[in-house]
Amino acid sequence: MLTVHDLIAIDPLKLQVLAGLAGTSRIITWAHTVDLPDPWRWVSPGDLVMTTGVGMPIGDSAQVEWLEKLAQSNASAVVIAPREDAPALSPGLLEAAERLLFPLLHASFELEFVKLSHYVIESVLQAQRERFNASERLFQTYAQALRMAPDMPGRLSILAKNLGGHLAIEDAVTGIRIVESQPSGDQALVNIERIPIAGRTQANLIISRRPHVSMDDSILLRSLVGLLGVELERQMIHRDQQREEGAALLRSLLDSEVEPALTRPMLERRGLKGTLIALAIRPGSGSVRTPDDIHHAPALHVATPLLLAERNLLLAIGCDDSALFQALLEGLGQGTQIGISGPITTASGYREAARQSRLALTQAAELAVPTLRYGEAETGLIMAPKSLPEARALVARYLGPLIEHDRLQGATLLHTLTTFLKNDGNWKASALDLGIHRQTLVYRIKLVEQLTGFNPTTTQGIARFWIAIQAAINSDLLGLG
Structure with missing residues (x-):
């Protein structure tokens, strides 16, 4: 682009700087001839104003006011080729031009403004x-990048090399850099600029340039931002599809007994490797992301968990990763709580892991903590609960599965367990009190073990169940008194 300084350097024009030399770096976008007394009403930002001076007022203060209004229009400069009857330029006018950093140029009246306009228009x-x-080269480079680079970091690096700078895309919500180009060269990058990317991406493009490298063209930047916006939207559509497929898969895993070993290859293709756990998540309030779009959080891009909305909860199967838990807590808002199951194994399965996560979430709510792993609430509670929340957590931990089973199946496992413990584990006496066959009692006790993970016939199981039952009685939680 042509600047005022460049225009002055064109020797045939023989322009002289009368004042405002410090502002000659202004860019000239057009040339406009006007001799009216109010030229600021007819010019646009960046215009080079050309006048013979006949419209200028007479008097120092009036000329200063005239120049101030012209400068406020953001014109690039004013060229005065004075006619014989034009008023003389006052000292105050020149001082105002210096103060405003507004270039005031002098030209010979014999200079035809059309010649001056020709240089501006050609520029x-x-x-x-x-x-x-440049835009055409950008599209060609982007098309080449799509063919050469299989991932976005590679494509961004190709674009950055073509533009002579460094590019990065950051999440506008968290400020985390999602992807960036590879650094190249030893020269420091300056002129860092952050440009919002339109659409639902909630991302910014960060451009870092080397000294003397221009990337300030609005058309070029809009083209670049538009291309990257399409790329990010395509990735979001892919993650939306993954979310739907993951929800269907998780629902299938919870509805049927499937060995984890059989699903491992499928989950590993989604980035879910290593130790897997189930999560039960209760979203908080004031969230930056909703449960429906939490899968777009940057921390979930590499290994997106299986997510399934269930009433007011969000169930998930994911990696045992503290960064994942933190991203969910931050993304779903203040007050979010997460129950974390034990590791998913062939012995436990997905159903059991989901049950453990729900139970851990219940305990997390009772203890008012953001995250709680299954079994962590036992510490300090197994001896004796010291408060009503501890009693509720203890009952939920050891008796919760039985209560839920009795509610869904119309069974009496909790009553059976209570009766069995009151009879000190005597099979005959317990069966007689319950009015059932001994083998039926054996079946029920085994079912208690399967649901809770503790055997009521062992010392450890008896102690845990008995303390939980006493806590329920003393706190009047289940009407067992």
């Missing part, structure tokens, strides 16, 4: 051609 057209050529 503008040339800049337009260069912009369109």
Whole structure:
């Protein structure tokens, strides 16, 4: 683009700087001839104002006011080729030009403004051609990047190399850099600029440039941002599809007994490797992301968990990763709580892991903590609960599965367990009190063990169940008194 300084350097024009030399770096976008007394009403930002001076007022203060209004229009400069009857330029006018950093140029009246306009217009057209050529090269480079680079970091690096800078995309919600180009060269990068990417991506493009490298063309930047916006939207559509497929898969895993070993290859293709756990999540309030779009959080891009909305909860199967838990807590808002199951194994399965996560979530709510692993609430509670929340957590931990089973199946496992413990584990006496066959009692006690993970016939199981039952009685939680 042509600047005022460049225009002055064109020798045939023989322009002289009368004042405002410090502002000659201004860019000229067009040339406009006006001799009216109010030229600021007819010019646009960046215009080079050309006048014979006949419209200028007479008097120092009036000329200063005239120049101030013209400068407020953001014109690039004013060229005065004075006619014989034009008023003389006052000292105050020159001082105002210096103060406003507004270039005031003098030209001979014999200079035809059309010649001056020709230089400006040719420069503008040339800049337009260069912009369109740069945009065309950008699209060609992007098409080449799509063929050469299989991932977005590679494509971004190719684009950055072509533009002579460094590119990065950050999540606008968290400020985390999602992807960035590879650094190249030893020269420091300056002029860092952050540009929002339109659409639902909630991302910014960060451009870092080397000294003397220009990337300030609006058309070029809009083209670049538009291309990257399409790329990010395509990735979001892919993650949406993954979310739907993951929900269907998780629902299938919870509805049927499937060995974890059989599903491992499928989950590993989704990035879910290593130790897997189940999560029961109760979203908080004031969240930056909703449960429906939490899968777009940057921390979930590499290994997106299986997510399934269930009433007011969000169930998930994911990696045992503290960064994942933190991302969910931060993304779903203040007050979010997460129950974490034990490791998913062939022995436990997905159903059991989901049950453990729900139970851990219940205990997390009772203890008012953001995250709680299955079994962590036992510490300090197994001896004796010291408060009503501890009693509730203890009952939920050891008796919760039985209560839920009795509610869904119309069974009496909790009553059976209570009767069995009151009879000190005597099979005959317990069966007689319950009015059932001994083998039926054996079946029920085994079912208690399967649901809770503790055997009521062992010392450890008896102690845990008995303390939980006493806590329920003393706190009047289940009407067992």
